[in-house]
Amino acid sequence: QSVLTQPPSVSAAPGQRVTISCSGSTSNIGNNYVSWYQQLPGTAPKLLIYDNNKRPSGIPDRFSGSKSGTSATLGITGLQTGDEADYYCGSWDSSLSAYVFGTGAKVTVL
Amino acid sequence: QVQLQESGPGLVKPSETLSLTCTVSGGSIGSYYWSWIRQPAGKGLEWIGRIHASGSTNYSPSLKSRVTMSVDTSKRQFSLKLSSVTAADTAMYYCARGRVGLSGTRDFDVWGRGTLVTVSS
Numbered sequence: 623q624s625v626l627t628q629p630p631s632v633s634a635a636p637g638q639r640v641t642i643s644c645s646g647s648t649s650n651i652g653n654n655y656v657s658w659y660q661q662l663p664g665t666a667p668k669l670l671i672y673d674n675n676k677r678p679s680g681i682p683d684r685f686s687g688s689k690s691g692t693s694a695t696l697g698i699t700g701l702q703t704g705d706e707a708d709y710y711c712g713s714w715d716s717s718l719s720a721y722v723f724g725t726g727a728k729v730t731v732l
Numbered sequence: 733q734v735q736l737q738e739s740g741p742g743l744v745k746p747s748e749t750l751s752l753t754c755t756v757s758g759g760s761i762g763s764y765y766w767s768w769i770r771q772p773a774g775k776g777l778e779w780i781g782r783i784h785a786s787g788s789t790n791y792s793p794s795l796k797s798r799v800t801m802s803v804d805t806s807k808r809q810f811s812l813k814l815s816s817v818t819a820a821d822t823a824m825y826y827c828a829r830g831r832v833g834l835s836g837t838r839d840f841d842v843w844g845r846g847t848l849v850t851v852s853s
Contacts, residue, residue, distance in 0.1 A: 666826055666843040666846050669839055672841070716836065721782070726776040
């Protein structure tokens with residue numbers, strides 16, 4: 623049972639921008655780092671954003687992250703067909719002493 | 733670069749214990765927390781728990797009563813045991829390297845490819 627809430631799906635045309643929200647609480651997002659993961663079909667998740675808004679080496683700057691209060695947002699600009707994937711947010715939950723993932727959002731390129 | 737490889741039986745009978753091992757290559761097993769994460773087909777990610785090279789562990793509250801993790805630093809391996817499995821435990825199981833923050837795990841920067849475990853008689 624996911625503690626972090628994401629929209630089930632988002633979609634846009636190629637070249638457009640999409641945002642994915644991730645809603646949590648003070649025990650997780652509000653007081654801990656948020657990370658984002660991209661899971662292409664049939665593959666393992668890959669770290670996309672860490673420490674709320676940092677990109678690992680090799681991740682294009684079309685991907686961005688932000689956090690405000692108990693919510694976080696992933697943005698993807700210049701949408702490409704290769705961006706079609708499931709995206710998960712995640713954060714440590716200090717009350718549970720456990721890592722929690724979001725419910726996941728499927729990005730579709732129209 | 734660091735690579736992770738899961739191994740273990742792909743089929744486990746109901747009520748038995750699921751056992752998986754993750755082998756770390758290309759880097760040290762120290763200084764990180766190593767996690768197990770699972771994903772039933774068509775569903776989201778679920779964190780199972782984590783273990784440090786020192787043996788310190790944290791488990792998901794929902795699975796805590798059935799989970800045991802261990803580490804063998806000499807072999808650069810860490811393991812998962814999940815007891816009393818049912819069909820609901822059928823999933824892809826991933827091992828992952830967790831980077832540590834001031835409070836808990838910050839993120840998972842290296843993932844294994846995953847291993848599918850089916851619970852069926």
